[in-house]
Amino acid sequence: MSAPDATQVEVAEETEQAGWDAVSDLPPSAKLVAKVLEYNGTLTQSQVAEETMLPPRTVRYALNRLEDAGVVHSRFSFSDARKRIYTLAFE
Numbered sequence: 864m865s866a867p868d869a870t871q872v873e874v875a876e877e878t879e880q881a882g883w884d885a886v887s888d889l890p891p892s893a894k895l896v897a898k899v900l901e902y903n904g905t906l907t908q909s910q911v912a913e914e915t916m917l918p919p920r921t922v923r924y925a926l927n928r929l930e931d932a933g934v935v936h937s938r939f940s941f942s943d944a945r946k947r948i949y950t951l952a953f954e
Contacts, residue, residue: 883953885932892917893925897934897951905950907940 886897892915899914900906906914912922926949929935933952940946 885934886929889928889932890925892921893928896922896925897929900935900949900951905948907946907948909946911949 883897886894889897895915895917896911899911903910903914908919908922908926911917911926912919915922917925926935926937930937935949936952937947937949940948
């Protein structure tokens with residue numbers, strides 16, 4: 864396994880910057896949720912609500928806005944198919 868070259872690093876940085884540019888136009892709750900996902904990686908909606916101390920309805924709204932902006936990806940949890948797992952798209 865080799866280290867990424869300079870071009871790969873530049874592309875990754877540009878992708879991350881574009882992701883944060885998309886977040887800048889969103890409400891404060893969405894920005895907070897994005898930061899929590901950046902620090903914690905993959906979380907469920909209830910875990911995001913616990914980490915941010917925001918009401919579940921606000922977290923749901925923020926996650927929907929982030930998904931619509933293409934900043935967050937979600938998938939079903941393998942351990943509990945009733946739950947969705949959220950992660951930043953540009954990490």
